Amino acid sequence: MINKRRYRLLFLYYCGISRQMIKRILQHDPTMSLIYYLTPSEMHQLLSISMEKAVRLYKQLHQRNIVKQIFSDEKEFHILTIFDDKYPTQLREIPDPPLVLFAIGNLNLLRNHRTISVIGTRHPSEEAHQKIDHIVRPLILNGWVIVSGMAIGIDSMAHIATLTEKGKTIAVLGSGLNHIYPKRNQTLFHSIAKHGLVVTEYLPETQPKPYQFPERNRIISGLSYATLVIEAKEKSGTLITVDQALDQGREVYAVPGSPHLPETIGCHKMIQEGAKLVKDVSDIDMDWEEFGREWLQP
Structure with missing residues (x-):
């Protein structure tokens, strides 16, 4: 019917x-x-x-x-409206939920799994790969779904690490599914579409526009139990996602680094303002054991 x-x-x-x-x-x-x-x-x-x-x-x-x-x-494409049963429960709870989602891939990843958004600067330091290996890779191996925005830098590193480990990943785009941005990530897009899930609230023929990327960040954080910031400069677009995660009542984690690196200043500032410092994956796992059951409730 x-x-x-x-x-x-x-x-x-x-x-x-x-x-x-x-x-x-x-x-x-x-x-x-x-x-x-x-x-x-x-x-x-x-x-x-x-x-x-x-x-x-x-x-x-x-x-x-x-x-x-x-x-x-x-x-x-898969098309989900806010009236559909398969629409992700966690997104219904955020202040400004998307009314429609377009997707390619495994819709089961939108269920209330252990999901964490991994975000950061588009121009990471040389230490970033070590941080991904030390914290994100164990999350992948422990079955966490890694959510990010498929941008260059930390986003791409998080998606690639997940695909390499045959884990689960969701990419949230700031454009339509027929206009992949950045263009250099076409191959990554097809890999995520095949082995994970790509979602966007924009009509398939929507070209990328600057304002759409901050707008889509509420979906990245909204799909996630928590947001993990790997690296961020003092004035970083990453902070938009962090603010939205906080508005949505999500946990926020930040990875510290050398005080001499501009790519870590944003993380240090977040920690000073109340984000949880992550020294290794156990810091996230302990919180999950305490609060995760609530997240898994339908």
Whole structure:
């Protein structure tokens, strides 16, 4: 039986309507069945938006070939809406959950496994490989699912280490599945899609744009029991993910390093501000033994 509410949400999403506007529509029209029959003037009054936005919304809602595109994409990708049973439970809990996820690979990795996001600078120090070997590799061998953003630097190192050890990894993209970024990671993308899972909230044809990467970071932290920062400079985009993890009530861990390395300054600052210092994998495992059962609850 067709889930009408699911496809109505997908239709709104494919029309290019923002997350915020869709949520506003849901408040006034929970079944999403009435909005298509409203005039721009009625939308203006119901949603408390300007006439300019109402006219634009009306045009978006009356595009052709949207349904055809949805069915075409469903043949190529997994598409999960927030109304679907397979939508990851842990993402429902975050302040601004994605309404739709597009994925390639093993959807079972979205279940409440032991998941940890491993993040850090795009320009790591020479010590970074040792930190990955010392802390991340044991996590992989212990069955943790490694979540990261497939960026160059620490992200790629974490994914590659997981694939090398035949572990489980999830990559969260800041672009659509038909526009892989960075392009140099095409091979890595295909490996993760084959042996792990690649997810994004962006429509398949969405090109990478700068604002989308900070936005996707809430999904990286949201999918994870905890966030582990391997290296970060003092002013690093990594800190955005850390802030989101804290807002989501997730644990945050940071790896210390030489005080002479700029790549460790951000980690030291996090530790000063309350992140848990990780000297080896036992620091994470002990917390998991104490708090992990709660994470595994459906």
